Amino acid sequence: MVPAPSPSDPHPLIRKLESIAVLTDDERQALLDLPMQVTAIKEDQDIVREGDRPSRSFAILSGFTCTYKITGDGKRQIVAFGIPGDMPDIQSLHLKVLDIGVATLTPCNVGFIQHEDLWDLCMRHPRLGAIFWRETLVESASFREWILNVGRREAYPRMAHVLCELLVRLRAVGLAEDHSCDLPITQVEFADALGITTVHANRVLQQMRADRLIKTKGSRLNIPDWEQLKAAGDFDPTYLHLRPDEVVT
Amino acid sequence: MVPAPSPSDPHPLIRKLESIAVLTDDERQALLDLPMQVTAIKEDQDIVREGDRPSRSFAILSGFTCTYKITGDGKRQIVAFGIPGDMPDIQSLHLKVLDIGVATLTPCNVGFIQHEDLWDLCMRHPRLGAIFWRETLVESASFREWILNVGRREAYPRMAHVLCELLVRLRAVGLAEDHSCDLPITQVEFADALGITTVHANRVLQQMRADRLIKTKGSRLNIPDWEQLKAAGDFDPTYLHLRPDEVVT
DNA sequence: CGTTTGGTTGAAATGTGTCAAACTTTGTGG
DNA sequence: CCACAAAGTTTGACACATTTCAACCAAACG
Structure with missing residues (x-):
């Protein structure tokens, strides 16, 4: 029995995806069925680091994160803030080596999803694959605006x-x-x-x-x-x- | 008869995709078969503008472009340079309204590809779809580095x-x-x-x-x-x- | 309740912006 | 091939946004 879609859907990932695209009940269920390892992470911890080669990505279920890079002489630049529903390192699905670090700003609950399971989902629900792609493109648009902001x-x-x-x-x-x-x-x-x-x-x-x-x-x-x-x-x-x-x- | 892959492949798009991924002969041929409207564009012209809702994307075949945004008070920030092989607005495949403009820095030859044809290609060759996705993610990584550069x-x-x-x-x-x-x-x-x-x-x-x-x-x-x-x-x-x-x- | 973390302050140093003019190269038409 | 315009580059003097450094204060926390 599929729960009726509700504007205050308790699952942050679904809530987020619905803010940028329309989901069918089927797709919503497939997302709920995703094997997800939920982990609590303390404040001010790196979830992933630049140079990592993760075999999984994660969704923020609660809390805030920042995505950052560091210059050679140690200056930090935050390039994005992560809020519940975001998947700050979903790019690692395609790019083996991480070029960013993601750290918690508050205590967080994150849900780790194995890349193979994500691929599987994208194959079985091509529309969801397209939505994930779309999400990375929206993120990309935010980076462009961020450049404008910092540069001009x-x-x-x-x-x-x-x-x-x-x-x-x-x-x-x-x-x-x-x-x-x-x-x-x-x-x-x-x-x-x-x-x-x-x-x-x-x-x-x-x-x-x-x-x-x-x-x-x-x-x-x-x-x-x-x-x-x-x-x-x-x-x-x-x-x-x-x-x-x-x-x- | 498929021409032998050569390090100096004459088609810029293929040359570019091969710099970030490996292509099969089949995929290379599918790319060559893409209906592409080749157009010469003069120096200092907008190819697309912020706010456009294009029904096609384009690949740079020769020449240089810049991708830019403008603040409310008219200051321009270039967020990327485009070189042959790049597809600066491939994002419009998913995001209907362009948040950027792309202008030529030199006279350019660009190849326009209808979104429907691109979708078609991605469906028939899922691996190519993945490679295009991957390409947008690499672009995204460049934006992040650009933020670090400008910010820090x-x-x-x-x-x-x-x-x-x-x-x-x-x-x-x-x-x-x-x-x-x-x-x-x-x-x-x-x-x-x-x-x-x-x-x-x-x-x-x-x-x-x-x-x-x-x-x-x-x-x-x-x-x-x-x-x-x-x-x-x-x-x-x-x-x-x-x-x-x-x-x- | 002391310790830590985050916020606030002032004065001086500096990287970058502003403005306005002159110079140089490039391209084009006569 | 010259002449001229247009585009791009260079210069100097000055203004100003932001950094630096170093200290102090306030709130949060175990």
């Missing part, structure tokens, strides 16, 4: 932009209300994501609070004026390629 | 890094000798790729010439000391995921 926007709009992206993505998987969400990301991590210093990240955030673009209380982020933040960050969610009804502009 | 390296190593990437990629498709190649990229374009000003790009290049890392004569680039340039650019070609025998370190 100053620190202040750059920060505004990532905050916008995070809120929209969290909303798409049901982890944010209209104008607030839990964002357990430290200033060091924001700095590494934006390609700036921690000190500067701090100053930019202070300025944004003074400008009443954001309010923070602990790890809680509140956005009093979404339109203004969007404008400040030059943010247009098109590049996230969400299903139209998932985009709350 | 100063202008000088940043420039060195793109020069290294370009040379390695050109070598992989047979368009560069060991230490020199034709690089018809202006300083304005380098600046837009690196997220710096033209003026600064100019100064960095001058410094690199003074340091004898590069020599330029017209659009000809010569690299007297590859090891030193690699070191200056903190360059490791792993992220390009080339077949080992294609990587000349």
Whole structure:
């Protein structure tokens, strides 16, 4: 008996895939049947490291991760944040050597899926294979926007932009209300994501609070004026390629 | 009668795919049989624009392109250079709305392929479908490295890094000798790729010439000391995921 | 309750941007 | 083949965003 599809589907992976594509009951069931090794991982741990040759990928079931690279002299650049439903290293299905590391920002539950099982799924459900491909392409589009952000926007709009992206993505998987969400990301991590210093990240955030673009209380982020933040960050969610009804502009 | 595979295969697309994967004669023939509308495009023209909803993708047969995005206030960021064999908008196969523009840097010959024909090919030759997927993942890896480059390296190593990437990629498709190649990229374009000003790009290049890392004569680039340039650019070609025998370190 | 982690501050140093002009190469039409 | 325009490159002086360094403060935590 297949459970009725629900907007608040408890399985993060399905919730995420449904935010970018439509699934049939059959496909949803096939995903639920995927052999998945669920593992709890503590905060600030590497799940995978650059140079690894994994035989499995993983889906984030709960918690936040960051995908990062390190320069020869040890400077870290975060290239993406991972939220529940994401599969940050799904690329290892095709590319044997990992060119990135993925670390937890919070305690996480992740579900490991053997590559052979993923291949199997893609073969038996070509449409799901296409959806996974599509997902990697959406990720790729996010990288392009990230390049634009880091390369051509100053620190202040750059920060505004990532905050916008995070809120929209969290909303798409049901982890944010209209104008607030839990964002357990430290200033060091924001700095590494934006390609700036921690000190500067701090100053930019202070300025944004003074400008009443954001309010923070602990790890809680509140956005009093979404339109203004969007404008400040030059943010247009098109590049996230969400299903139209998932985009709350 | 299938022509014997040759290291200098005249078809750029096949040459490129073979630099990242092994093709069977059958697959090579299927690629050659792809209906392709070859078109000559002048310098400095958009091939596709952000917001387009193309029904076809294209392969670069000759010439150079750049893939770019524009901020709300008109600043351009180049996120990738395209060289013969590349398919800069293959993503539009899955993502209906383009989030990028692609422009020619030189006169180009491009081969347009209808999406339906590409889908057809992927269905009939699943391994080729996987190779196209793989290619988009390699591109994705390049974007990640590009973020690291722009976010965490100063202008000088940043420039060195793109020069290294370009040379390695050109070598992989047979368009560069060991230490020199034709690089018809202006300083304005380098600046837009690196997220710096033209003026600064100019100064960095001058410094690199003074340091004898590069020599330029017209659009000809010569690299007297590859090891030193690699070191200056903190360059490791792993992220390009080339077949080992294609990587000349 | 001390220790750790994350956040905040100030002053000085610096990489990169800005602006505006001049120079050089390339391509083209007369 | 010259002349000229257009495109690309180079220069200098100055402004400014961001970094650096080093210290201090506040909240979280066992």
